[in-house]
Amino acid sequence: MKSIQVELGARSYPIHVKSGLLHNIPKILSDYNHGQKWMIISQYNLMELFGFDLLNQLKENGYQIDFITLPVGESAKSMNEFSRVISQMVEFNCDRSASILALGGGVVGDVAGFVAASFMRGIDYFQIPTTLLAMVDSAIGGKTGINIAEGKNLVGAIYQPKGVLVDPEILASLPKEEVTAGLGEVIKYGAIWDYHFLNDIAGWMKNLDTFPYEDAIAKSCEIKSEVVSKDEREGGLRRILNFGHTIGHALESHLGYGRIRHGEAVALGMKCAGYISHKLGLLKKDEQSNLVETINRLPLPKLRHINGNHLMPFIKTDKKSEKGTLNFVVLEGLGNATTTTEVTEDLIRESLKVLN
């Protein structure tokens, strides 16, 4: 088992990555079980796939455990669902000693994490991510939250789990497109932090059927935890994790959620950000081509011509949230990211041509 420590002083926690780990959860959690109430928060389809097995295993090992399900899709990240889960926690006699297991993708992790952050002013929780995106990204770093009508993730907390338990075998039941979309985030880690990792990914992606998910997940978790350990609240360094995301988020909003997967939008956003980095004299031409070639190995959706005029308002929304300045993440060479406020609207428009 590969174990990575997220170093945050008293709030430090381990990420365990191992194929087949799902069958060992009672043992892994045994040090944390002191007779308290445990709740699995998940989705019904995931309970059928692995949640009921997990529930039974834990019961057989003496855990006092029940489960709550959320609907599938972004609609689960709502005030209504949040308050319904909190009420159910009370009905199940959860108190301040209760612990939550968040079993699911980013949607479940974000809601369950926010429930853990707020129920009785905060209780322990563990992330058991089931999508590649959640394994390498959303389950790590403690960002939790829900959406309101005015925007995504506008209500939430940074609240760290007690542990993250990753079983790459779980990906077998995930639709292939969801897995490859998650690879967009994996490429991101190589691009922003580790040139050798990026090279490895490029090689592995020549044949997606033999892609070594366990190694790639462990390395991605290592990189994310290093960044989060240095800047938990996104005061500076953590922003580099948004590489590809300014244009990526704008594409998601412009095309409409559900039309393009997050990881796919990020992959396309990284192509534009690579172009911008080159134009600013920070990334050599051959490095830019290398990045684009790697990204192009992903089966990405074909987009109709993207009109800069349609995209810009969404990019400005990102800018608004940063007090008027757009902190754009660029590469200063492959494997090394930094932020700049020098990226103009014109350059962003120009970069969109790499999408066609």
Ligand SMILES: NC(=O)c1ccc[n+]([C@@H]2O[C@H](COP(=O)([O-])OP(=O)(O)OC[C@H]3O[C@@H](n4cnc5c(N)ncnc54)[C@H](O)[C@@H]3O)[C@@H](O)[C@H]2O)c1
């Ligand atoms: N907190 C963070 O730091 C952070 C970071 C990135 C994204 N997010 C959030 O994550 C969410 C997206 O997460 P996601 O991409 O994991 O999507 P998701 O949680 O909606 O999961 C996608 C779908 O796959 C199903 N599924 C999950 N695992 C499965 C499995 N192993 N087999 C079969 N089906 C499975 C789910 O039931 C769901 O229908 C967004 O709401 C986004 O805002 C949060």
Ligand SMILES: [Zn+2]
């Ligand atoms: Zn992302």
